[in-house]
Amino acid sequence: MTAPATTPAKAATQAKAAAPSKAAKLAPPVKRRTDDKRQRILDAAVQVFARKGFFASRISDIAAAAGIADGTVYLYFESKDNILIKLFDEVMGEHIEAARQEAKRVVDAAAQLRVIADHHLGLLGRNPDLAVVFQVEVRQSTKFMELFTASWLMEYFDIVEAAIEAGQKQGTFRKDLSRKLATHAFFGALDALVTSWVLARNAFDLMELAGPVVELFLTGAAAKAPPRRR
Numbered sequence: 001m002t003a004p005a006t007t008p009a010k011a012a013t014q015a016k017a018a019a020p021s022k023a024a025k026l027a028p029p030v031k032r033r034t035d036d037k038r039q040r041i042l043d044a045a046v047q048v049f050a051r052k053g054f055f056a057s058r059i060s061d062i063a064a065a066a067g068i069a070d071g072t073v074y075l076y077f078e079s080k081d082n083i084l085i086k087l088f089d090e091v092m093g094e095h096i097e098a099a100r101q102e103a104k105r106v107v108d109a110a111a112q113l114r115v116i117a118d119h120h121l122g123l124l125g126r127n128p129d130l131a132v133v134f135q136v137e138v139r140q141s142t143k144f145m146e147l148f149t150a151s152w153l154m155e156y157f158d159i160v161e162a163a164i165e166a167g168q169k170q171g172t173f174r175k176d177l178s179r180k181l182a183t184h185a186f187f188g189a190l191d192a193l194v195t196s197w198v199l200a201r202n203a204f205d206l207m208e209l210a211g212p213v214v215e216l217f218l219t220g221a222a223a224k225a226p227p228r229r230r
Contacts, residue, residue, distance in 0.1 A: 038076045040066040045083045050129035054084060054137040088138065092152040095123050100159050109167030110218055113186065116160060117210040120190045125206035135195045157183050189213050
């Protein structure tokens with residue numbers, strides 16, 4: 001016996017119901033880094049890169065913000081570039097793994113997309129300096145963009161595409177929908193929201209938009225057709 005197909009509108013309702021309440025915001029990713037001094041350097045780098053810009057920042061700026069000697073930074077990182085690479089890899093690694101594990105605990109495809117959106121907007125919405133680094137500073141370098149696209153972005157796309165494939169099997173999404181196109185559209189909407197939030201200097205609640213963007217993705221922008229008269 002086959003399960004009844006789920007319509008996009010019903011899927012949007014299910015995703016909304018599965019979303020955490022305001023009182024139960026997603027907790028920050030669990031940090032696996034145990035070296036306090038190394039963590040202080042990474043935290044200081046986020047602040048310095050966001051305030052001064054990556055290319056204008058110096059190792060001495062990061063050391064001063066971390067409250068350590070310049071030479072101590074080199075005990076943990078080879079260069080300023082290496083700090084940014086490690087920062088990005090570790091933060092995104094934790095974020096993607098947390099989203100993957102939570103999405104696995106949800107059967108409904110629409111709710112899985114809501115989990116992903118909550119993680120994406122929550123990670124950067126709770127960390128304005130990190131959002132500046134990821135959305136602005138990293139993207140000024142083709143080298144960094146190529147490096148990060150080849151690593152974490154492909155993993156991120158895999159999670160989104162898996163949710164969309166599940167939705168096609170459940171009847172939530174059209175069978176003829178290009179999963180690759182839908183994945184890029186979903187990520188692009190979230191990514192553009194974060195960039196707008198950064199440029200607007202955090203003028204709106206970024207995390208509150210997770211639900212609306214998922215609903216827009218699921219149901220589209222078209223008005224509902226009025227019921228036909230019999």
